Amino acid sequence: MQSTMKELDPILEVENLSASTDNLPILKGVSLTVYPGEIHAIMGRNGCGKSTLSKIIAGHPSYNITNGDIKFLGENINSLEPEERAQSGIFLGFQYPIEIPGVSNLEFLRVSTNARRKFLNKEELDTFDFEELVKEKLELVKMNHAFLSRSVNQGFSGGEKKRNEILQMALLEPKIAILDETDSGLDIDALRIVASGIKKISNAQTGIILITHYQRLLDEIEPNYVHVMSDGQIIKTGESDLALELEKKGYEWTDNFIKEN
Amino acid sequence: MEIIEKIKTNKSIDNETEIQKICLNKLQSSPLPNPKSEQWRLSNKSKFSNFLDYSINEKDPKFDTPFPNTSQGTIRLVIGNNCQINLIGENYSIQQLSQDELDKYIKEQISCFDQDENWSNLLNLSLSNTKNILGLKINGSKIPSIEIFSHSSSNALSAKTLVIFLEKNCDVELLQVNLGKENSSLSQSTYFCLDENSCVNHGVVSYGENRSNLLNSLNVIQQKNSEYNLGSVHFKFNYARFEISIKQSEGNAKTNIKGMQITKKDEQISTYTKIEFNGPNGFLDQINKSLADDESHAIFEGTIIVPKIAQKTNASQLSRNLLLSNHAQIDTKPQLEIIADDVKCKHGATISQLNEDELFYMRSRGITLPEASKLQLSSYFQEIISFIPVSKDRWDLLDKLLNEK
Numbered sequence: 001m002q003s004t005m006k007e008l009d010p011i012l013e014v015e016n017l018s019a020s021t022d023n024l025p026i027l028k029g030v031s032l033t034v035y036p037g038e039i040h041a042i043m044g045r046n047g048c049g050k051s052t053l054s055k056i057i058a059g060h061p062s063y064n065i066t067n068g069d070i071k072f073l074g075e076n077i078n079s080l081e082p083e084e085r086a087q088s089g090i091f092l093g094f095q096y097p098i099e100i101p102g103v104s105n106l107e108f109l110r111v112s113t114n115a116r117r118k119f120l121n122k123e124e125l126d127t128f129d130f131e132e133l134v135k136e137k138l139e140l141v142k143m144n145h146a147f148l149s150r151s152v153n154q155g156f157s158g159g160e161k162k163r164n165e166i167l168q169m170a171l172l173e174p175k176i177a178i179l180d181e182t183d184s185g186l187d188i189d190a191l192r193i194v195a196s197g198i199k200k201i202s203n204a205q206t207g208i209i210l211i212t213h214y215q216r217l218l219d220e221i222e223p224n225y226v227h228v229m230s231d232g233q234i235i236k237t238g239e240s241d242l243a244l245e246l247e248k249k250g251y252e253w254t255d256n257f258i259k260e261n
Numbered sequence: 262m263e264i265i266e267k268i269k270t271n272k273s274i275d276n277e278t279e280i281q282k283i284c285l286n287k288l289q290s291s292p293l294p295n296p297k298s299e300q301w302r303l304s305n306k307s308k309f310s311n312f313l314d315y316s317i318n319e320k321d322p323k324f325d326t327p328f329p330n331t332s333q334g335t336i337r338l339v340i341g342n343n344c345q346i347n348l349i350g351e352n353y354s355i356q357q358l359s360q361d362e363l364d365k366y367i368k369e370q371i372s373c374f375d376q377d378e379n380w381s382n383l384l385n386l387s388l389s390n391t392k393n394i395l396g397l398k399i400n401g402s403k404i405p406s407i408e409i410f411s412h413s414s415s416n417a418l419s420a421k422t423l424v425i426f427l428e429k430n431c432d433v434e435l436l437q438v439n440l441g442k443e444n445s446s447l448s449q450s451t452y453f454c455l456d457e458n459s460c461v462n463h464g465v466v467s468y469g470e471n472r473s474n475l476l477n478s479l480n481v482i483q484q485k486n487s488e489y490n491l492g493s494v495h496f497k498f499n500y501a502r503f504e505i506s507i508k509q510s511e512g513n514a515k516t517n518i519k520g521m522q523i524t525k526k527d528e529q530i531s532t533y534t535k536i537e538f539n540g541p542n543g544f545l546d547q548i549n550k551s552l553a554d555d556e557s558h559a560i561f562e563g564t565i566i567v568p569k570i571a572q573k574t575n576a577s578q579l580s581r582n583l584l585l586s587n588h589a590q591i592d593t594k595p596q597l598e599i600i601a602d603d604v605k606c607k608h609g610a611t612i613s614q615l616n617e618d619e620l621f622y623m624r625s626r627g628i629t630l631p632e633a634s635k636l637q638l639s640s641y642f643q644e645i646i647s648f649i650p651v652s653k654d655r656w657d658l659l660d661k662l663l664n665e666k
Binding site: 058059060061062081082083085086087091092094097098100101102103107108111112115116119151168172 | 621622628630633636640642643
């Protein structure tokens with residue numbers, strides 16, 4: 001499987017990336033390449049830089065890239081605005097999806113979808129056409145239509161917020177989706193719904209990066225590669241059995257690995 | 262300060278009515294508001310002076326209302342343009358107050374005026390001639406929505422007065438629209454009397470054209486078991502003041518206020534509210550939102566007065582403010598004056614900028630920064646706008662105006 005993927009051009013290349021916020025270095029030389037059809041998992045202790053990496057790829061304005069490059073479909077995107085990255089096909093599923101009181105979920109989804117469609121030279125959808133599209137996508141995450149008339153994420157349970165993230169992913173049809181702890185706060189049933197949604201959306205042309213602490217999401221979605229991060233660096237990369245080993249031995253095992261190297 | 266000079270010499274206002282005489286006399290001794298008083302200390306002197314620079318206009322040119330044709334069943338009135346009003350429906354009546362009723366009521370009000378607190382009312386009544394005072398007595402239920410327009414004329418100062426008596430058990434929706442024409446000043450004073458068990462959803466939408474000014478005062482008296490709901494928005498004025506005074510004369514009444522002011526360029530818009538509970542079991546829920554951009558200045562000062570007689574009062578006042586520019590200014594001062602010892606009263610104020618987490622979330626979905634800001638501002642307005650009794654089809658124009666840079 002690996003060799004087939006690597007015959008294609010990579011979707012995402014993170015090359016020796018260092019970044020800081022408020023002059024505090026967070027990432028210290030991260031390299032990662034994702035090819036079409038690949039699923040990567042990034043694991044690591046809290047504060048090791050996993051979420052920061054995802055935000056920097058999505059273009060969060062609070063972080064400065066101090067060294068290295070991010071390339072998306074071969075183009076350097078270091079200086080692109082977050083909306084330009086999203087329109088071109090980068091999706092970040094938030095660990096803590098933001099509530100936006102007063103903005104209807106339906107309108108938010110429609111404006112987002114049309115921004116992406118415009119980039120893809122597809123016809124923008126009016127409210128009626130969009131309702132048809134969104135109905136179909138709601139099925140993927142088993143969400144009730146009533147969620148659309150509420151404000152974005154306001155009053156949603158943890159599980160509903162995460163399902164709303166996957167609904168957005170389904171509508172935006174990204175080239176690469178970075179899902180930051182999408183499994184946190186989910187019960188077993190919700191986890192299965194979310195995992196099933198992700199599997200249905202992903203295909204041989206897309207890449208996925210799953211940021212997680214737990215094996216349980218990886219039981220549902222098997223990654224091609226597992227990366228372990230510590231102190232702003234990827235310290236070990238392996239295949240799916242690395243996650244199992246990590247689950248068994250804990251992060252102390254990776255501490256030993258750092259000492260050895 | 263053309264008007265003040267004329268008031269001092271009392272030259273310009275011919276054939277003044279008895280009410281005008283009383284008010285002019287009161288103003289002659291101290292023709293300007295006290296700049297050291299709490300109500301006026303933050304007022305921009307040069308802008309206020311600009312308000313008073315125009316000559317009084319007693320006759321309005323033809324006025325085209327900016328909204329589309331009246332929605333079916335809506336009663337539309339323009340202060341200064343109306344003939345005798347006597348509308349009688351199956352379950353309601355809307356009748357014009359007689360001159361005697363109006364004079365009696367206004368004189369009672371004037372006798373309670375404080376020179377600083379009611380300076381805007383005194384000026385208004387000094388300048389409003391009989392034609393520009395509209396008094397209505399509303400009775401009954403299932404009353405069609407009422408829209409009342411008040412407007413200034415270019416290069417002039419116009420003064421309009423509205424008096425509304427809501428009789429017992431009456432329930433009505435009333436939208437007041439105040440329009441400032443280019444280079445003009447509008448003085449609008451409104452008096453609302455809510456009798457027992459009456460209820461009004463009152464909307465006040467005030468907006469101006471280039472370099473227009475507004476002094477808008479609203480005086481409400483609520484009898485017991487009445488409910489007064491006010492949703493208001495003021496924007497696009499060089500200088501505007503919205504002065505609200507509400508008195509629950511015997512307590513046991515409900516007041517809900519949701520107001521908003523938007524300032525851009527170098528505009529100054531301020532809201533002053535004074536809510537008095539003169540009896541027990543009164544209820545107030547008030548939120549005022551300001552949004553200040555560019556080099557503008559927004560002011561909110563709110564006072565809640567709870568004397569000893571007003572036990573079991575439940576009052577809340579919140580001021581929320583958004584600063585969109587490093588050069589804009591917001592002053593806010595919610596305050597409580599409580600003597601009664603068995604009450605629930607709270608107040609608070611926040612000043613912030615646009616929420617960066619919300620902005621990034623929207624941008625990460627492909628929404629551009631200007632669009633994301635617009636969505637966020639719309640959500641900020643939503644709570645207030647949904648409280649203003651305006652039919653959806655009328656909002657197109659206002660929505661456009663609100664989103665104009």
